[in-house]
Amino acid sequence: MVRLVNGIFNRLVIVIPFGWLLIFFLVPFVIVLRISMSQTAIAMPPYTPVFDIATGWEGLKDFLSQLSLDNFLYLTQDSLYLKAYISSVTIAFFSTLLTLLVGYPIAYAMAQAPRTIRPTLLMLVILPFWTSFLIRVYAWIAILKPEGFLNQILLYLGIIHEPLIILNTNTAVYIGIVYSYLPFMVLPLYSALEKLDGTLIEAAEDLGCTRFQAFWKVTFPLSLPGVVAGFLLVFIPATGEFVIPDLLGGSETLMIGKTLWAEFFSNRDWPVSSAVAIVLLLVLVIPIALFQNAQAKAQGE
Amino acid sequence: MKSLGSIRRSFAPWTDPSAKPYISFRNVTKKFGTFVAVDDLSLDIYHREFFALLGASGCGKSTLLRMLAGFEQPTSGEIILDGVNMAGTPPYRRPVNMMFQSYALFPHMTVEKNIAFGLKQDGMPKNEIAERVAQMLKLVKLEKFATRKPHQLSGGQRQRVALARSLAKRPKVLLLDEPLGALDKKLREETQFELMDLQQDLGLTFVIVTHDQEEAMTMADRIAVMSAGKVNQVATPAEIYEAPNSRFVADFIGDVNIFDGLVTSSANGMLDIAVGEGFTIRTPIGNMDVRGAARGFAIRPEKIRVSREVPPDAGINSVKGEMWDIAYLGDMTVYIVKLPNGQTVKASSLNAQRSVENPLGYDEDVWISFDGDAGVLLKD
Numbered sequence: 001m002v003r004l005v006n007g008i009f010n011r012l013v014i015v016i017p018f019g020w021l022l023i024f025f026l027v028p029f030v031i032v033l034r035i036s037m038s039q040t041a042i043a044m045p046p047y048t049p050v051f052d053i054a055t056g057w058e059g060l061k062d063f064l065s066q067l068s069l070d071n072f073l074y075l076t077q078d079s080l081y082l083k084a085y086i087s088s089v090t091i092a093f094f095s096t097l098l099t100l101l102v103g104y105p106i107a108y109a110m111a112q113a114p115r116t117i118r119p120t121l122l123m124l125v126i127l128p129f130w131t132s133f134l135i136r137v138y139a140w141i142a143i144l145k146p147e148g149f150l151n152q153i154l155l156y157l158g159i160i161h162e163p164l165i166i167l168n169t170n171t172a173v174y175i176g177i178v179y180s181y182l183p184f185m186v187l188p189l190y191s192a193l194e195k196l197d198g199t200l201i202e203a204a205e206d207l208g209c210t211r212f213q214a215f216w217k218v219t220f221p222l223s224l225p226g227v228v229a230g231f232l233l234v235f236i237p238a239t240g241e242f243v244i245p246d247l248l249g250g251s252e253t254l255m256i257g258k259t260l261w262a263e264f265f266s267n268r269d270w271p272v273s274s275a276v277a278i279v280l281l282l283v284l285v286i287p288i289a290l291f292q293n294a295q296a297k298a299q300g301e
Numbered sequence: 302m303k304s305l306g307s308i309r310r311s312f313a314p315w316t317d318p319s320a321k322p323y324i325s326f327r328n329v330t331k332k333f334g335t336f337v338a339v340d341d342l343s344l345d346i347y348h349r350e351f352f353a354l355l356g357a358s359g360c361g362k363s364t365l366l367r368m369l370a371g372f373e374q375p376t377s378g379e380i381i382l383d384g385v386n387m388a389g390t391p392p393y394r395r396p397v398n399m400m401f402q403s404y405a406l407f408p409h410m411t412v413e414k415n416i417a418f419g420l421k422q423d424g425m426p427k428n429e430i431a432e433r434v435a436q437m438l439k440l441v442k443l444e445k446f447a448t449r450k451p452h453q454l455s456g457g458q459r460q461r462v463a464l465a466r467s468l469a470k471r472p473k474v475l476l477l478d479e480p481l482g483a484l485d486k487k488l489r490e491e492t493q494f495e496l497m498d499l500q501q502d503l504g505l506t507f508v509i510v511t512h513d514q515e516e517a518m519t520m521a522d523r524i525a526v527m528s529a530g531k532v533n534q535v536a537t538p539a540e541i542y543e544a545p546n547s548r549f550v551a552d553f554i555g556d557v558n559i560f561d562g563l564v565t566s567s568a569n570g571m572l573d574i575a576v577g578e579g580f581t582i583r584t585p586i587g588n589m590d591v592r593g594a595a596r597g598f599a600i601r602p603e604k605i606r607v608s609r610e611v612p613p614d615a616g617i618n619s620v621k622g623e624m625w626d627i628a629y630l631g632d633m634t635v636y637i638v639k640l641p642n643g644q645t646v647k648a649s650s651l652n653a654q655r656s657v658e659n660p661l662g663y664d665e666d667v668w669i670s671f672d673g674d675a676g677v678l679l680k681d
Contacts, residue, residue, distance in 0.1 A: 202372055203405035205392040207419030207470065217418075221409045 029281075036274035037067040047270050071275035081259065081276065085283060088256040091170065091245075092238035095177035099185045099234050100227065102178060107189035107226075108219075111196070122190070125183050137176055137247050144172050144248070168250030176244040181237065185230040192226025193219070228295075236284055256280055306539025310501075312522055313537075314347040322381075323348040323506055324369065324474065329378035331364050331530075338364040340530035341378070351500050351507045353521035355514060357553075361530040362510045366476050369508065370399045383473055393422075398472035402479040404463035406451040412438070412462050413447045419470040437465040440499070457488050464496075468503070475500075477509040481516060493519050514554050518542070526550050542601075548679050551599040558605070558646050559679070560598045571673070574598060577642045580620040584673040600676030605648035605669050607636050607661060612670040619670035622646065624663055636661065638669050 038047040049066040052059055075081045110121045128136060143149045146163040154160045166172050196219060204214035242257030249255070256276065263273035314320040322345035331339040339361040346352045354362040367373045368380060371392035380387045387395065398419070406415050416437050420430045438444045441461035451459055460480065467475055480496070481489045497520050500507045511517050517524045518538040526533045526541060526549075533553075534546045545551035548559065562576035574582040574596055582598050606612075612619045625645060626637035635649045646669055661667060 197403065197405065199401050199403055199405040200407060202370075202392070203399075203401060203407070204418070205372075206370060206397075206399045207466070208393045208422035210391070210393055213422070218407060 032274045032277055034067070035270050036071055036272075036278050037069065038271045039066075039068075039070070040269045040271050045270070046268055071271050072279070074272065075275055075279060081256075081279075084254050084256045084259045085279070087254040088239050088280075089283070091173060091253075091255060092177070092235050092241070095174045095238055096181075096185075096231055096235040098174060099178045099181055100231065103182055103185035103189055103230065104227075106182075107186045107193055110186070110190050111193035118194075125186050125190075128183065133180065134243060137180065137243055140172070140176055140179065140248060141167060144175070167248065168253075170249065170253055172248035172250075173245050173253055173255075176248045177234075177238050177241065180244060181234040184233040184237075188229035188233065189223065189226040192223045192229075196222055232288060236288075239284060240280055304539075305543045306537075308539070310522075312349070314350070315345070315523065320347060322346060323350070323383060324508070325381040326365070327379050327381065329365075329368065329375045329380060331361070331368060331373060332376045337530050339368070339375075342530065342532055343378075344525060344532060344535065346506065346508060348506055349504055351497065351520055351522045352509070353517035353524045354508065354510045354527060355512070355517040355524050356527035357512060360527040362527050363478060365527075366399070366478055366508065366510045369474070370397055370476055371395045396473040397476055398467040398470055398474075399476040399478065400463050400467040400480050402482055404451075404459050404483075406459060406462055406466070408451050411448050411450055412443060412454070415451070415462055416466045416469050418466065423470065433469060437469050440468070441465045456483055457492075460484060460492065464499075468499075468505075472505070474506045474508060477507060479511055480509065481511075481513075489516070490519075496520060518554075526553060528553075544677055545599065546680070548597060548599070548681050551677070551679065556602050556647055556649075557599050558602065560600070560644075561595065562598070564594050564596055572678070577620075577640070579616045580640070581617055582673070582676075583617050584676065584678060597679035597681070598676050599679055600671055602635065602647040602649040603633075603651070604675040605646065605671045607638060607648045607650065607667050607669050609661070609665070609667060612668055615668070618673050619668055621666060621668050624661055624665045624667050627661070627663065636667075638667060 035047055038049065040046060041048045049063050051063040055062070106125075110118060110125075113121055141148070144167040145151075146165060146167070148167070150166070151160070151163040155163065166175070200218050200222070201211075201214050204218045205211070209217060240257050240260075241255065242261055245253045245255040245258050246261070249258075260273050260276045260280070263269050263276060267273075324344075324346040326342055326344040329339055329342050330337065342361075342365070344365075354365060356362045364373060368375055369382070369387075371387065371390060371394075374388075382396070407418065410418070413434055416434045417430050420433055425433070434447075435444075438447055441464055443458060443461055443465070446454060446458060446462075451462065454462065460483070464480070477496075481492055484492060493516060496507070509517070509520065518541075521538060523535060523537055524541050525535045528549060534541060534550045536544070536546075541550060541554055545554065545557075551557045551559065560574070560576045560580075560582060562574040562582065565573045565575045565581070567573065570585060571583050572585070574584070576582055576598075584598065607624075615621075620640055622638040622640045624636065625639040628635040628637075629652075631652070633649050633651050635647060638646045638648060640646060648669055
């Protein structure tokens, strides 16, 4: 009896997460994929064909024959989309790099701090999550705008003589992304650095390394899993980011999230915006899958 | 020629007043906050010596080693290595290498790269590095494992890699922090002898930290017994065992029986200590002829005889007791005898024969006896 209950329990442990993934990831993905292969229409829902289960087998055949890859073809014909993808990936890449540069020293300092104050520091990193993401991004408008806090302080200190134009530029987008995603970089880095055995550094010093050399030869290589995790955790959402470029960016800021929003809400073109979403997914998933595959192989050796 | 215990090798620069110590700790004190880890300690170690720092955990032995390696700076006092004051010299500039208790192998590097690490750091030419690494791998018999990563090795193999890595730079002094602690007993014993051979062959100075007295006795030329940040005694293993200078050392190393009594008389170069009714210890005087003073007499179990027969001079270096416990250990048998005053005495005898006629049993009245010079008179 106990064995039977255990058996059911073991099955459940596997079934529940897979069921979750199936219902909340795979099914929506299939729906989006299906819309991306439809044509826009002034109707409800705003695309054709629509499958009616009452039409039976013939209806399904008819439905499938009307699906096409036209929308994906369209994405390659208008250079706007390609530019938006490239610009998104570029902005996301460099802002992730900046986040890494800012986050690494923070995580390192946290891992070096006395054990007793580490939970407090960790708390401080997580603290911003207690305020809505949207409100925090709005707050940056107040800081960065021409008559905002930053400009007022710089003017008061006499560092500048006329306000800097930061808001509604790509610079503001970088600032917004680095600020918003910093905890996602710091946490995996901290967990990688905190695990590091301090005697390894002593061993490196004993064998002739200065503190600085020991960092580059031992600490940094051993923190790479944290670097990779943090990079992906920031890079992926940053690529599809909509709120930050919309609120802080300007007309020059071209990001795929904004393009997608415009297709969906302004043009009411569900099929094209679905195609944009699918391509975005592929742009992110394929390189990451290849990378992880390569890493798994390297670890296997 | 008579000597205390057995001698491992004829090497005793500490008896030569003109010999210059290789490593000197001079009045070294190390405090962590208010805790005194090492307390005004002075110690000399000689070139090519295998020196052991022995003590319970927290006695300051590891701190002493870490100060020699440069990971800690003394609060006061100085450390001299090969004539150079080491104050302010960072670890990477000291001619010493350390083998860590946890081995501290770099997990992201292969065995080869671990061993080559220090050499590369010194800017040694590539072909020389390869040659030295090959030599080191051969020394620790790990040629076949050169391209493995540490996590693919067994505990004993890791220990060898750590040893090879710390020896690769040919340090003047090798520091070993509990190097065999993680190995099982059999492997540990083998490795002890290998380390001794290695130390002799390479002609290096080894300083080892251990809490295992057997390990220290096996390997070291001299042992420093430490407690509470101070050195209690520095001497050869035989001297430490046969002539401990204090109650602490006598008790810390091996098994010991201590008889406490008052000095009653001294005559013909012999000192009498009254331990209890009908039990007097008569021992060569030494330099502690203080009549009426309380003295302890420490004697090892294997130097006490147990028998049914009344020994000659009964009551002098002998006393009657009751057999309390018997433990048969194979190579020897340990007897616990209870004296009339309630003290229990441990005696052991070698089982040189396979069978014993009429063996001693529980609850029997027995006599324990020993020679007057088989034990040592304690000052404290």
